[in-house]
Amino acid sequence: MQRTKFQKTMQTGLFTVVCILYLMPIFIVLMNSFKSNSAVNTSTFAFPNIDSFVGFSNYINGMNVGEFPFYKSVMYSVIITVSSSALILVCTSMAAWYISRVNSTFSKIVYYLCVFSMVVPFQMVMFTLAKTANTLHLDTPYTIPVIYLGFGAGLAVFMFVGFVKGIPLEIEEAASIDGCGPLRTFFLVVFPMLKPVLISVGVLEIMWIWNDYLLPYLVLDRTKYKTIPIHIQYLQGSYGHVDLGAVMALIIISIVPIIIFYLTCQKYIVKGVVEGAVKG
């Protein structure tokens, strides 16, 4: 049953159409981000025309819509995502090395608690976690990484331990004989070997923290600090009172970095995201 060239072309054509339809929602938002507020409401699916086209003014107005400037939300989102992911990568990889090399009861208990924490939904701890964070003053963008490290440690430790167990001990013994202490052995010998799993865990944490809504919403002092998801949800809550064209512009601003990030390191992102799910 040889399939003809014609059939293959047909299939490619079919999939092209499906893919264009699949991207329609993003395209509609993009289109609406160039339209005036009333046009977004009345003719959501029409192309911008002479009456409704407003150029880039939505992008400029969007920055100041609501009481909280959007650029600040972007800034806090970036600060929280970068610092939390970096902290998680360094701390949990060190912890995972300790756990897999020191075979004590304590490290086993920590490991199994980490595995256990992966099945606990956030709603279980949200109230007590937010209260604890406020008591310890971990409620600013600069201290919230501690909370992310604590709540996100489970999956990261689990993935690192799984990888470190496969690294032969002889390499570290050699380093040790050559005079490396644990610190140098870890950072000069073990850490570089962790590269594939560092990328996977990094991608997972970045995607989680960048898109996370409820944790920063409950932990942060919302009058002073907002992240992008909190900002967008806040605008959604005041539906009808805000300039919808401007909100569309903000949505575009917030998904463009993700799409660029995705298109540039697609291979790692797909691998990382799927690995985390399959193991977790």
Added chain:
Amino acid sequence: MKRRAKNTNSAVSAKLIRRPIQRYFPLFLLPTFAAFCIGFIYPFCKGVYLSFCKFTTTSNATWIGLGNYVKALNDASFLHAFKYTALVAITSLIVINVLAFAVAYALTRGIKGSNIFRTVFFMPNLIGGIVLGYIWSMIFDGILSRYGTSIVLSTTYGYWGLIILMAWQQIGYMMIIYIAGLQSVPGDMLEAAKIDGANGWHTLWHITIPTIMPSITICTFLTLTNSFKLFDQNLVLNGGQPFVFMSDGTVIKSTEMLALNIYNTFYLNSNSRGTGQAKAVLFFILVAAIAFIQFSATRKKEVQQ
């Protein structure tokens, strides 16, 4: 002999690796462990304790035993949320897995440009739940406003709207897992089937699907837990609307799912926080049970292979 060799080996590695690291405990394990205590262990234990208490903040808790659990299980809105979540979970499980498998199957048959198609299908997965909910609520309202209605006015539209949203978000993800599974189906097996006269449908049903059973198990449980934990999308798409007011004064939010129901019990009324925490514990047990079933299911498969 062998054992002694092993013993000396482990003695060497103990001296070279284990003991030096153990001295560095404060540097290697302590930071993560301390944060883990703050971010998980303490809130979890306190949460379990508070589920047996009456409280509005963590400092004024008084022990009342199982009262919160009785209240939670008699709460009509909680039971409704459970049923609704289960319904959404089952529908989305079928829709997402069938479509994701179909796409994966088509894309592994050497279509030109399949890499680009994969990229496109996976993309929505990276957009966060809040933004996703906003985009789709705008689209659905754009369509429905022509017929004089809205997604927040109808349970049916809210339900299918959520299914479409979840499918859009997750098909690409499950597709990647299915593609990995499909690529591991041995080519000679398919060839042998062809020589023996099996048609495409037979090959799919008797060879391909049994071989990729592990992928199917993973995707099934992933979609299931994703639905049960769903919060952001539910909150933004329609926030549980439309509301139904019962004769005894309770409000049932007809499209509210479990996670949102727990959140509302906590934060809409500070007097029902005890009940909210009890609901959260029940929710945790449910999610953990699903994870445990998944674990034993995959374990069994591994033993068989």
